[in-house]
Amino acid sequence: MIELSAKQLADAIARGDVSAAEAFETYRARAAADELNAYTWVAPEGTTAAPMSADAPLRGVPLGVKDLFCTEGVPSQAGSRILEGYLPPYTASVVQRLAEAGAPLLAKTNQDEFAMGSSNENSAYGPTRNPWDRERIPGGSSGGSAAAVAAGSAPWALGTDTGGSIRQPAAMCGIVGLKPTYGSVSRYGMIAFASSLDQGGPLTRDVTDAALLYGQMIGQDPCDSTSLAHPETIALPTAERLDGIRIGVPRADLAADGIEPGVIAAFDATLQRAQELGAELVDIELPHAEHALAAYYVIAPAEASSNLSRFDGVRYGLRHGGDEGLMAMYTHTRHDGFGDEVKRRILIGTYALSSGYYDAYYGRAQQVRTKIADDFRAAFGRVDLIATPTAPTTAFKLGEKTADPLSMYLGDLFTIPYSLAGLPAISIPCGLSDGLPVGFQLGGPAFSENRILDAAHALEQAIGFEPLEIS
């Protein structure tokens, strides 16, 4: 059963080859036995999934859910000490929606604290390890979800992507990760990092699974004013060819420092295959992309500094210094509850929003954001999709970059522009470099998920990437 993709498992359940209860227990036991620290909570033995209708499209294929999503009565700690043991009184809209569609909650997956990080080393519950090499990081911040799916302890999982947090761990774990169009998936119940960038999405073994899961995630939510109805239903991809598809390649961005030769090699080989499948490659420019990282590291911390203000020890979560007066309670709770990276970003964000600095930082960053969106609009006038590597490197060693946050931030080089512009992008595995998976990122205009999934499917078939052997 565990070799089956989520779609194949759903079909097997539909045929009656295997029961939903059997599938749930098999994966539950695997998740409980996980050695990668991919999970922060696993459904206890004897858990039975809530009853679903007989025609529920996902058939009972269980789901790993990033800890950032609130799940009623189940610990939802967002990788943070400050929410240790926190049991929300409600469930995130998208988790609820998927449960009703037949994907019951299997486990909560480990993550960087409040999704701030690219390695899962910022989790208060210990780092998750990469199943390809346990001395290495699985990427982040949805590293638990990526490791779980790659190791086959979950058939599929939910992640969230603010600057690359689905795509980058998917790349580093050799699986598929889709960052959808901003607004297409409800954020209600997703513990906020940076509200204008956060977006939930699927991490799956293949492109078909991503389409199947994403298709059940979309839809306008009355509880999320920024959510939008997707103009299309999401079809399972069938394309085998790329005839007539114009793929833009921002050559200048690929010449940046710090991109590993092995990554470039796998990327170029994939472009070659795209051409063989009939795609036309077009050189494009995204003139403002070089400022994306700087803009992102102003906007995201600014919003985060405000979003994380609610963790004050008053109503829920950690409370330290409660007997020593209000100011002592605030400072002790937040000092003890937040990790270093979170504190760093709160400080940056608070500074960027301060009176006298707002225009120079936040205001300026928003202008860059508009320019980047304009760049993409112009580019998508000429091409259908844009291709880059997902990340400049493969999975690095635990502890390798923890002392140098800037080099960690540079890992988001290719993913952040889409986040700032609110556009969809997928990462699919395109080969290995020194035995470690390399991700290939394909992005498109808003709501072009069907186009992206189709092209990714055609490439996936041609690449024939060998996933990690599941044991």
Added chain:
Amino acid sequence: MSADVEYEPVIGLEIHVQLKTRTKMFCGCELSFGDPPNIHVCPVCLGLPGSLPVVNARAIHLGLMIGMAVGSELAPRSIFHRKNYFYPDLPKGYQISQFDLPLCLGGKLGDVRIHRVHLEEDAAKLTHVGESGRIHGSDSSIVDYNRGGTPLAEIVTEPDVRSAEQAREWLNMLRVTLRQLGVSDVNMEEGSLRCDANISIRPVGDTELHTKTELKNMNSFRYIERGIHAEVARQIEIVRSGGKVQGETLHFDPRTERITSLRSKEEAHDYRYFPEPDLVPITISAEMLDAARAEVPELPTARAERYASTLGLSDDAAKLLADRAELAAYFESVLEVDSVEPVAAANWVTELAARLDEGDPAGSKVEPRALASLIGLLSSKAINVGAARQVLDRLVAEGGDPLAIVEAEGLGAIGGGDELADAVAAAIAANPDVAEKIRDGNMKAIGPIIGHVMKATKGRADGGEVTRLVRQQLGL
């Protein structure tokens, strides 16, 4: 500066009114007052992780009505901002408010210009346990989130107010206007109306604005008046003794009349305003404007002016009726009965209102038709004023038809017939000394004779008619 320079206060007001919606500003919890604590709460108004706000359309509607009532420019597009600060009554660590793109800009009410009207959410209610009554020095503090997230409209005036009395009078006008708009209960005791004042002084004739202080959260119009008085006096004292007013936030204690500093300008919060990313901009459609306009009634100032200019009421009488929507409505329904003279109708509605305390005359036993008929009896001299008051007392107590009451009680006026002439003759005969004084030209002495006639006629005689008969019978 020398002591003989005269100073004038320059005052701007910031008023917070809780809007009378069914549910809170950004969630579906019902508004309440006086319920057990923390029962009208949900993930959104508790600021639980992952929750998101959704704008209450009715609050926008009421905000537009306020803007229309004060003649604001209504923004076709406005946005919410986050105002960031830490306090236990603020569950998210920020208040969702409006900053540089408020719902309504400009306007005027009476002689005070409006700077802006914007929407925001109220904080929760804090109770500090212990002697100080403030958070510092309290043993503990408890939070009731029932109030948290209540929709507020903040109305900010230009610094056009020049005295404490004017502030009180203008606030009263605002309160009456908002009550008649139906957008708020405007009850200061329950906190649905709250007011801060920005106060500075300047030499009379100066046009510049000087350093201002902010007097916070005064909870009655009387305290506002007294607080402004005290603060203006304090500032004049500082300047006269050669000092400078410091920009700070102040608290007025009505028990001691003392003003204390809450925080200095250096300690002022940096609210780090930025656009609320969880909400989309509010765009005001023609339909929304039409719907708001349709719900704006004729407002007190316009109504008072109409009563004075087209109905001939005195300014005072016009304002008295117009300021209470229920009196104005009753007044107009009395006028709708045929041929009632407006000034008389205004007088008698006022008479009726005085007998009903704060009650709505429409809910009394006095039908508008009955009051109109009473006024008719009086103006045709079928009864006199004293009798009319007696009839009104009966109407208030029991209702009924004035004519029937007059007949049953024998309250009809005695006209110019023999009965009255005889009564006057008898009164003159009984008061020869008074008659003498009148003959000598002292008409003011007539009182005892009229009193005699009234007693004899049980008050039914018309005073003017009695005077005429006295002069006639004395050959004057």
